[in-house]
Amino acid sequence: MRVGIVGAGIAGLALANQLHQKGIEVQIYEKASRLEPVGAGFTIQPSGFKVLEGTVDTESVLATAALVNQSQMMDAEGNLLAVDIMESLSSGAKSYSIHRGDIHEALLKDLSHGDVVKTSMRATNINSDESAAIIQFEDGTSSSFDLIIGADGIRSVARKFVSPEAKLNQSHGIAIRTLVPRSRDDLLFHNFRAWMGQGKVVLTYPVRGGEFLNIACYTDGLPQIDGSWSRPVKPDWLRNEFRGWDPSLTSLLARADSCFSWNLADIEKLQNWNRKRVVLVGDAAHAMVPYLGQGANQALVDCYELSNSLGKVADDQGTLAEALQEYEQSRKHSVALIQQLSRKAGHIFKSDFDGNRDIKNLEITALLKKVSAVQTGSA
Known part of the structure; x- marks a missing residue:
């Protein structure tokens, strides 16, 4: 079985490693000219770390x-929440904060042989019939596989x-x-800190061995509208967005000298x-907003389940169609719930406290219980 993977992000690279371990031939295509991770830090939670x-x-x-494993949650003025x-x-x-580049480096280590990852290969169209799947590229070339995985x-x-x-x-x-x-x-401070309220959320945690702090700010404001998905942002604009917030946060933002932004989006449950x-795996199948830090973690679980299903095909224990259906059924319901809860978390985190932190604590606690129920399979 020959497998083509579109995308060399965390999901694509993790899946390539897992399929390689099962003796399945893999080719990855990446549109970027260099393998540079998008974003900076993220949290790898128990489900993702296990994978x-x-x-x-x-x-x-x-x-x-x-x-x-622990965090301090605060309102805009720096008052602690009881969650x-x-x-x-x-x-x-155990959960860890890590720079995406460090994960990429580890995932690429065992893929360095041969020419597993091809860069500057932008896929423009994908098609399939009963006998083969075909990727068409911007340069006019195409490649045929037994299976194409959209990562x-x-x-x-x-x-x-x-x-x-599907619509974003x-x-x-x-x-x-x-x-x-x-x-x-x-x-x-605790390693993980968050501020929330007034239509905004800020998360901070250490990366690169504690040498740097990753700061992620989520806001409804737009620094500029030029039609691009990601764009640089002037640090002064960011500092102005959080003027008057907790001094411990504004002092962090005062040290920022380079910022970039991208649009927050998700998709409804796919048919x-x-x-x-x-x-599909990862964001291609279930893009979600980042308020619960679940995007990369859910993508890694996708990869685990899909590679196990495809391993059965490689061992002549089932058909490709059966494997794909098994994978989809194993993941679709729980991921849809996580998407909904991530969306709800953003609403709760950004909403004003109206002077009553107890209500906010209860809302967050109830939400997190639902997330735990999904992760343990009891939802």
């Missing part, structure tokens, strides 16, 4: 990670073939990311995740 443990050398990954989001999401296990993110080309009815919901505002050097004063010989 990584069977995929890469996690010892090297953890060398630059920070344990974030701990990371403790709830970790469910007694090409929120604006997926593969999704246009699998579920052409781009009403969620923007995310702005920056990295700042970590100072001695930063060590006085199908697979069609003929094409299947």
Whole structure:
């Protein structure tokens, strides 16, 4: 079985590693000219880390990670809330904050042989019949496979073939990311901190062995509208957005010298995740807003389930169609719930406190119980 993967992000690289372990031939196509991770830091939660443990050398990954099993949640003025989001999401296990580049490096290590990853290959169309699936590229060439996996993110080309009815919901505002050097004063706080309210959310946590703090700001405001998905943002614009907030936050933003933003979007539950010989994973199948840090983690679980199903085909224990249906059925329901809860989390986190933090604590606690129920399969 020959498999073509569109997209060399975390999902595409993780899946390639897993399929390689099962003796399945894989070719990855990436539109970028260089393999540079999009974004900066993210949290790898227990479900995602469990998949990584069977995929890469996690010892090297953890060398630059920070344990974030606990968190401080605050309102805009810096008043503490009586909830701990990371403790709830970790469910007694371990969560880590890490730079995407460190994950990419680990995932690429075992794919460095031959020519597994081809860059500067922008897929423009994907089609399939009963005998083969074909990727057409911008340069006029094409490649044929037994199976094509769309790991090409929120604006997926593969999704246009699998579920052409899907539409992006781009009403969620923007995310702005920056990295700042970590100072001695930063060590006085828990590793993961968040501020919320007034239509905005800010998350901070260490990356690159604690050398830097990753700052992610989510706001409904737009620094500029030029039709692009991602764009640089002037640090002064960001600082002005949070003028008057907790001094410990504004002092962090004062150290930012380079920021970029991208549109926040998600999609509704798709009718199908697979069609003929094409299947979707990660954001291509279930793009979600980032308020619960579930995007990469859910994508990694997708990869685990799909690789296991395809492994059965490689071992002559079932057909490709059966494997794709098994994968979709194993993931579709729970991921749809996580999408809904992520959307709801954004609404709760951004809403004004109206002077009553107890109500906010109860809302967040109830939400996190629902997330835990989905993750444990009891929802």
